[in-house]
Amino acid sequence: MIRDDIKAASISAMKSGDKSRTAAIRLIQASLKNRDIELRGAAGAPSDDDALVTELLQKMIKQRRESIALYEQGGRAELAAGEQAEVEVIAGFLPRQMDEEEAKAAIEAIVAETGAASLKDMGRVMAALKERHAGALDMSKASALVKARLS
Secondary structure: OHHHHHHHHHHHHHHHOOHHHHHHHHHHHHHHHHHHHHHOOOOOOOOOHHHHHHHHHHHHHHHHHHHHHHHHHOOOHHHHHHHHHHHHHHHOOOOOOOOHHHHHHHHHHHHHHHOOOOHHHHHHHHHHHHHHHOOOOOHHHHHHHHHHHHO
């Protein structure tokens, strides 16, 4: 499980004295704790813990990439470098991501399966993609690929 990997990495980073990695892992753990509290008692809580953790990690990476862009626009390279270091730590816990060719093949299979023919069917294709490949596929990139395929 990803949570176990995060906990083991936290202990390892503390023992090695790597303060920046320890801080990034603690941010992950705090976000997970907050998500657990939000979902406590929720009827629609996902049963797959790894899917929940993967979704959270992807969200954290997206937030940091947005921050990096803003810092670079503002001429704050040192802050952008700090955010980039956090992205690298967080990305280390994600499952292997599909490359573009694998993503196109998965999209093609789902389009054939669902019989999607136009942009009106994009929602069905995206729902099936998210259901099957949520952890291994960046949904924003997948959306662009699906749109290009259905156009």
